[in-house]
Amino acid sequence: MTDAHLTAIHDRHDMISYFDGQSAANIEATPAQRAKHPLLKSFLIEVLGDHIGSDDEFLPQVFQRQGVSLEFVESGLFRVIDPNLGVLGFVERLRPRVVVLYSDLRVDRLRPWVKNLVYGSPELDNVWLSGLTFSVLWNNVVRLTKPDRFTRLVFTHDSIFQMTDDEEMDAETEPEETSPEGPQDEQEGIVERRATSFRLVDRVGEINSKLAQMQGLYSPLHAISQLRFPSPVGPGGHDFYDNGQVTNRSPSFRDHRAHLLFVVQIYERLLNQTEERAWYTINESVQVPGTFNQIAGAPVTIRFQDPGLDPSVFDEWVHATFERKRNKFRLWGNPLRLGPTKIHVYGVDRHLWRPIWMELTEKGCTAIIPKGTCGNTIHRLVTNIQRYLDPGIKAFIGDLSYEHYVEDSARSVSYDPRRE
Amino acid sequence: MNTTWKIPRGASPTTPDVSELVKDPLFQLNAVIWLAQSLPESSSIHPGFHRLGFSVYAIAPPLSLPLDLRLHAQRLDVPLNASVKPDVVLESSTDRRFAFVECKANSFSVQSSSVNQLRTYLLLSGGQAADALGLAPGQVSDSILSLVTAEESRLRLQDTTRETAEALASKGLSPGPFSVMGFETSEEGVFLCIGPQAQAFFGFTDGRYKFLDVASGTDPRPLYFIPYDPDLNMTGEERAFGRRVLFERMLAAVISAVGRAEPPRAVTFALRDLLNDACFGIFNKWENDSSRRHMFSITRNFLRALEKSTRISPSPFGLESDMWSVTLADEDQKERVLDRITRFTAESVSKEIGAVTLSDYPLSQD
Numbered sequence: 001m002t003d004a005h006l007t008a009i010h011d012r013h014d015m016i017s018y019f020d021g022q023s024a025a026n027i028e029a030t031p032a033q034r035a036k037h038p039l040l041k042s043f044l045i046e047v048l049g050d051h052i053g054s055d056d057e058f059l060p061q062v063f064q065r066q067g068v069s070l071e072f073v074e075s076g077l078f079r080v081i082d083p084n085l086g087v088l089g090f091v092e093r094l095r096p097r098v099v100v101l102y103s104d105l106r107v108d109r110l111r112p113w114v115k116n117l118v119y120g121s122p123e124l125d126n127v128w129l130s131g132l133t134f135s136v137l138w139n140n141v142v143r144l145t146k147p148d149r150f151t152r153l154v155f156t157h158d159s160i161f162q163m164t165d166d167e168e169m170d171a172e173t174e175p176e177e178t179s180p181e182g183p184q185d186e187q188e189g190i191v192e193r194r195a196t197s198f199r200l201v202d203r204v205g206e207i208n209s210k211l212a213q214m215q216g217l218y219s220p221l222h223a224i225s226q227l228r229f230p231s232p233v234g235p236g237g238h239d240f241y242d243n244g245q246v247t248n249r250s251p252s253f254r255d256h257r258a259h260l261l262f263v264v265q266i267y268e269r270l271l272n273q274t275e276e277r278a279w280y281t282i283n284e285s286v287q288v289p290g291t292f293n294q295i296a297g298a299p300v301t302i303r304f305q306d307p308g309l310d311p312s313v314f315d316e317w318v319h320a321t322f323e324r325k326r327n328k329f330r331l332w333g334n335p336l337r338l339g340p341t342k343i344h345v346y347g348v349d350r351h352l353w354r355p356i357w358m359e360l361t362e363k364g365c366t367a368i369i370p371k372g373t374c375g376n377t378i379h380r381l382v383t384n385i386q387r388y389l390d391p392g393i394k395a396f397i398g399d400l401s402y403e404h405y406v407e408d409s410a411r412s413v414s415y416d417p418r419r420e
Numbered sequence: 421m422n423t424t425w426k427i428p429r430g431a432s433p434t435t436p437d438v439s440e441l442v443k444d445p446l447f448q449l450n451a452v453i454w455l456a457q458s459l460p461e462s463s464s465i466h467p468g469f470h471r472l473g474f475s476v477y478a479i480a481p482p483l484s485l486p487l488d489l490r491l492h493a494q495r496l497d498v499p500l501n502a503s504v505k506p507d508v509v510l511e512s513s514t515d516r517r518f519a520f521v522e523c524k525a526n527s528f529s530v531q532s533s534s535v536n537q538l539r540t541y542l543l544l545s546g547g548q549a550a551d552a553l554g555l556a557p558g559q560v561s562d563s564i565l566s567l568v569t570a571e572e573s574r575l576r577l578q579d580t581t582r583e584t585a586e587a588l589a590s591k592g593l594s595p596g597p598f599s600v601m602g603f604e605t606s607e608e609g610v611f612l613c614i615g616p617q618a619q620a621f622f623g624f625t626d627g628r629y630k631f632l633d634v635a636s637g638t639d640p641r642p643l644y645f646i647p648y649d650p651d652l653n654m655t656g657e658e659r660a661f662g663r664r665v666l667f668e669r670m671l672a673a674v675i676s677a678v679g680r681a682e683p684p685r686a687v688t689f690a691l692r693d694l695l696n697d698a699c700f701g702i703f704n705k706w707e708n709d710s711s712r713r714h715m716f717s718i719t720r721n722f723l724r725a726l727e728k729s730t731r732i733s734p735s736p737f738g739l740e741s742d743m744w745s746v747t748l749a750d751e752d753q754k755e756r757v758l759d760r761i762t763r764f765t766a767e768s769v770s771k772e773i774g775a776v777t778l779s780d781y782p783l784s785q786d
Contacts, residue, residue: 065682122680282479282701295476295645295700298458325762332675334668334765339638346668350762353679355672359643361635363464368643370697398458399470 006087011074015090019102019253027236027251040253042260043101043114044094044127044244046271046376048352059091059099062123066116082113095268098127100260111245122353125376127244127267130383132395134224136406137240137263138211145230147205152239154226157196157391160328161316196220196391204230215392219305223391231255242383262413269409274375277397277405281371298398300367300378302385305392308362314341317389318360322347329384331356349377364393437657438640442603442610443570445652446662448523449507450644451603452568453479455612455631456510464633465642468612469510472623477511477518479646480702483552485543493543496591501540509553510566517562518553519621520545524569525653527576530583538584539595541565546596564597564621571602571613578615597621609634645700650711667722667766669698674726674746678758683748691719691742716742725769730760 009015019040026039049058060070060078070078076093080101088110089103103110118124129137141151200207215221230237231250238259239247246263248256280297309317321327322335322345333347341362349356354373359366365385369378382395382402395402441447456469456476469475484503493500506520520541528534542565544552549563569577578600585595599618604611610632614624634640647665654662673694681687695703695715703715723744727737736757738745748754 280700294478295453301460301463303460303462332762333672334767336664336668338641339635341635342638344641344643344665346665346672348672348675348679350675350679353676355669355676357643357669361464366463366465366643368645394460394462396460396463399460401460 003087006079006089009073009079009090012077012092015073015077015092015102016253016257019256022104023248023253023256024251027234027249038104038106040102040104040248040256041107041110042246042248042256043103043110044246044260044264044267045099045101045114045118046097046125046127046374047099048097048123048125048374059093062121063091063117065123066120068117085109085113088113094261094264097268097271098264100264107247114245119351122351125352125374125380127264128376128379128383129240129242129244129263129267130379130395130402131223131225131242131386131391132382132393132402133267133270133379133406134227134240134242135222136403136410137227137229137266138224139407140410141227141229142204142208144232145204147203147208149204149230150201151204151207151230151237152199152201152226152228153207153224154199155196155221155223155391156225156242156387157220157223158388159195159313160388161313161320162310196223199226219390219392221391222393223386225387229259242387265413266406266409269413270379270406271375273405273409274378274397275369277400278369278375278378279371279373280368297369297371300369300381301364301396302367302382303364303394303396304362304390308364309341309389311341311362313389314360314362318343328388329381333358335360349373349380351380352377438605439570440655441640441658442605443525443573444655444658445507445523445525446644446646446649446654446658447641448568448603449646449649449652450642451610451612451631452508452510452521452523453645454642456508466630466632468624468629468631469622473512473514474510474519474622475513476508478509479700480505480507481509481553483520483544485540485548486551489543489548493539493593496593498539498588498591498593499536500543501537504537504540504544506541515561516559517564517621518549518560519564519566520549521566521568523652524567524573524577525655527569527573527580530580530587532580535580535584538581539588542581542585542588542595542598543593544596545598546594549596562621564599564617566618566621567598567600569600569602571604571611574600574602574613574615603631605634605640607636610640646702647698648715649699649702650714651708663718663769664766666698666718667769670694670719670722671726671761671764671766673697675758675761678746678748678754678761681748681754683750683754686745686747688743688745691716691744694744695719722766722769726761726764729764730757732756732760 005018009018023040026037029037047059047062056072056075063070067083069081070091071081073079078091080088080091082088088105089101091099091101093099101114118126225242226239228237228239231252233255234251236249236251238250238256240263246260250256277298278300280295282295318335321329321331322333330349330351331347332350333345335343335345337343343360345358345360347356347358348354352374354377355370356373356377357368386393397405453476454465455467456474457467458470459465459467482503482505485500490500507523508521510519510521522541545563545565550557550560553560567577567581581598581600585598588595597617599615599621601618602613604613609630612629612631614627614629618624619627632640632642644665647669648662674689677687692703720739723739727735736747736753746757748757
């Protein structure tokens with residue numbers, strides 16, 4: 001993709017046709033050709049703000065604050081121009097709260113670019129697809145795909161809080177992300193902590209018949225970090241990552257975009273449902289306005305598998321999260337220690353800069369989300385706890401399971417891969 | 421107890437006397453709110469009221485008796501309070517039953533001045549509940565006064581309440597039903613002890629309900645919805661703990677607002693809003709002037725301590741009357757302010773700010 005090609009695109013139809021052509025060419029390309037023309041990657045990004053759904057001025061302002069220009073193409077579609085890299089691709093508003101960046105820049109350059117963009121802005125966040133969310137999406141893959149189609153799942157669990165002293169010294173900054181194109185080989189040397197990261201490629205029916213049984217035997221298999229929706233229009237499919245990256249390995253961009261729309265609809269409904277249920281606020285009584293305070297909201301509860309975290313892991317989790325400015329959970333707080341494995345934190349999501357109140361124990365986490373704190377804070381928390389602490393967690397909002405909310409969000413979304 | 425835990429910056433293990441903790445009305449109030457929250461079966465908190473269909477209808481609503489009843493009581497020489505504010509009103513929305521919950525540190529005798537309030541509650545929870553709540557008579561099918569105290573005080577408080585109710589009845593007044601519940605602790609956790617009246621009203625099948633699982637050597641306090649209430653008869657330790665929570669919440673509110681700000685701009689905070697956010701909105705409902713002044717005063721002192729800890733010159737902070745501001749000239753200054761205020765811990769301030777006249781406090785620097 002060159003600047004000239006991208007600059008020549010004047011509307012959404014042009015963009016879809018262009019990427020469709022690229023996708024078809026890529027699927028037939030030899031490995032050498034593909035090295036020159038990387039696959040199309042989409043990054044799903046949540047945008048926070050009251051105006052995102054209603055106008056085309058707000059989004060360019062948000063990106064401009066990070067030094068990135070968005071050039072208007074048509075309503076809800078922008079060309080992305082980085083001052084150093086030139087035209088990078090396009091940003092499209094898929095839903096009021098979620099945009100997507102399309103680009104075929106090499107992933108080793110694009111991923112850090114997106115990471116810097118999101119980390120630098122309290123108005124942007126990744127779309128966080130937890131293992132619990134993926135487990136519901138997997139059920140959709142099973143329902144929508146012929147059982148003899150091949151799919152790919154990646155499981156990633158890394159107990160980064162089971163550290164030796166030497167490792168702790170090296171952990172002042174965040175560990176590097178795993179390769180987006182697949183899990184990395186283990187580093188040389190002996191890994192002292194539990195680290196599971198592997199790829200499973202098999203037929204949908206075969207995996208479906210075994211997965212629950214395997215998860216019962218080995219809990220890291222709950223930590224799905226990547227899932228392929230096989231394409232209904234050709235070989236390959238669409239690889240969804242837990243941080244919102246989606247790689248198009250199908251011959252059709254239209255099909256790719258339809259899958260993005262499907263998952264984004266689920267995610268946005270999930271966000272709305274989460275906030276509707278979890279936001280704690282004081283409502284004034286309808287009967288006597290201005291007089292009565294009524295608490296509305298429900299706690300978010302995350303329970304670890306029995307017997308819970310080892311005290312040393314709990315300690316390291318607390319230490320690494322609240323002693324380090326750059327921490328995996330992106331939280332700030334002064335922990336109030338109430339016991340060997342119990343703390344209270346009246347803290348802040350330091351990415352979105354919103355308050356979150358939490359009790360952390362070796363058995364789990366209870367969080368109170370004051371009104372205004374984005375639902376994404378919860379989904380990032382669930383994703384990270386599953387990935388770094390316990391892959392087999394159970395999560396709840398109020399007395400209903402997290403999966404219930406995901407299933408409920410997915411149930412009412414129509415699936416139409418032909419839609420543009 | 422494991423003594424090898426790392427103590428994070430600004431944190432110290434609390435060491436409450438658990439048997440004293442359950443006497444504290446602030447603990448009791450927060451426990452009652454948690455008992456009415458929606459939680460999964462596997463939670464360490466067991467929300468008995470919620471599972472029996474009750475939710476929080478109102479927190480500290482100011483309620484008054486009908487004027488005719490007050491005049492009638494006056495003629496009978498029965499002293500009452502003009503109004504009361506039960507700590508919590510619980511509601512079963514399916515069958516419109518209401519419980520007026522009042523938390524008590526201890527029992528008291530029928531000679532105590534607290535009996536005026538008790539009489540008012542007893543009359544209110546009778547036939548006056550709908551009027552007091554501003555509902556049509558048919559919208560309240562049943563109501564009860566539920567006193568909550570420590571288990572060791574439960575029977576004495578029950579006797580006092582029964583005697584008071586009998587005295588009202590002997591004068592021709594109509595006290596409503598009442599119950600007294602008591603919190604107690606054991607090695608297994610925190611329990612709510614429930615008398616027959618409360619069992620019948622709420623539907624508890626047993627007289628002892630486990631509210632909270634507590635690990636050995638661990639402070640049983642759950643997260644507090646209401647961290648501080650100067651009107652409650654809090655113990656000194658609970659007062660310090662509540663202040664710490666209050667200040668940490670205010671600090672989180674300040675950090676959140678500064679973090680989201682786009683310089684150049686001044687971020688302003690109304691002290692009232694800071695307090696309301698930290699107290700779940702009930703600050704606006706406190707009518708006691710001295711309590712409000714106390715809260716404003718400790719908030720100002722907290723903010724001064726926060727300003728002082730940052731050591732930024734010239735100071736970007738401004739405190740005028742009931743408004744506090746942080747001026748962020750540019751991104752560098754925003755980062756500097758954020759860096760300093762995120763290093764601040766309210767631990768020492770919460771211990772030292774007790775008397776409302778103090779104005780300046782030394783802080784530990786990390």
